[in-house]
Amino acid sequence: DIQMTQSPSSLSASVGDRVTITCQASQDISKELNWYQQKPGKAPKLLIYDASNLEIGVPSRFSGSGSGTDFTFTISSLQPEDIATYYCQQYDNLPLTFGGGTKVEIK
Amino acid sequence: EVQLVESGGGSVQPGGSLRLSCAASGFTFSSCALSWVRQAPGKGLEWVSGVSGGGSSTFYADSVRGRFTISRDNSKNTLYLQMNSLRAEDTAIYFCARHLTGHWLIDYWGQGTLVTVSS
Numbered sequence: 001d002i003q004m005t006q007s008p009s010s011l012s013a014s015v016g017d018r019v020t021i022t023c024q025a026s027q028d029i030s031k032e033l034n035w036y037q038q039k040p041g042k043a044p045k046l047l048i049y050d051a052s053n054l055e056i057g058v059p060s061r062f063s064g065s066g067s068g069t070d071f072t073f074t075i076s077s078l079q080p081e082d083i084a085t086y087y088c089q090q091y092d093n094l095p096l097t098f099g100g101g102t103k104v105e106i107k
Numbered sequence: 108e109v110q111l112v113e114s115g116g117g118s119v120q121p122g123g124s125l126r127l128s129c130a131a132s133g134f135t136f137s138s139c140a141l142s143w144v145r146q147a148p149g150k151g152l153e154w155v156s157g158v159s160g161g162g163s164s165t166f167y168a169d170s171v172r173g174r175f176t177i178s179r180d181n182s183k184n185t186l187y188l189q190m191n192s193l194r195a196e197d198t199a200i201y202f203c204a205r206h207l208t209g210h211w212l213i214d215y216w217g218q219g220t221l222v223t224v225s226s
Contacts, residue, residue, distance in 0.1 A: 043216035
């Protein structure tokens with residue numbers, strides 16, 4: 001199974017700050033990586049697919065980069081509505097596997 | 108608009124069984140693989156099982172293989188998960204998820220149904 005190591009597990013930042021989350025795969029997954037946002041009591045929402053493609057309707061302050069084993073997710077200017085837990089997920093191979101999540105809070 | 112609506116969750120004793128359903132609409136059902144993904148209370152996401160668009164290929168996480176069975180009825184646009192020999196560690200919200208055609212990329216999720224296994 002491909003292990004996804006996501007860090008940090010939580011962070012606190014101010015409105016307007018740049019926020020960066022990293023995800024490392026245990027083997028090469030090319031660009032087959034998603035980033036999801038999950039708010040409490042809600043289903044995950046797809047933000048970024050194929051490592052760097054922004055899903056339709058998602059604000060441009062969200063972005064992703066990387067390939068192979070190392071990936072980065074960035075919120076360029078944190079907004080109050082961005083408070084959520086963010087997950088990376090690989091779909092290169094079954095079983096699909098997720099990172100442990102990053103809980104983003106406002107300082 | 109793509110919609111996935113889960114049902115069938117509830118409370119069950121260890122060793123018991125439960126059948127989840129996911130009613131889909133807004134897309135060509137048979138064109139898309141589907142999966143069940145679960146989330147234990149306060150924990151992260153865990154893929155449980157997947158099925159191809161035609162239903163002939165099924166896939167399972169090691170943690171549920173031999174206990175859970177995924178199936179679909181393309182005439183009813185419905186996905187199922189039969190869960191037998193339930194354990195306390197199966198307690199979770201179970202989400203139905205759609206895969207982009209030809210991909211294992213998940214693009215839509217249902218709202219989930221809660222399964223609680225407790226004596």
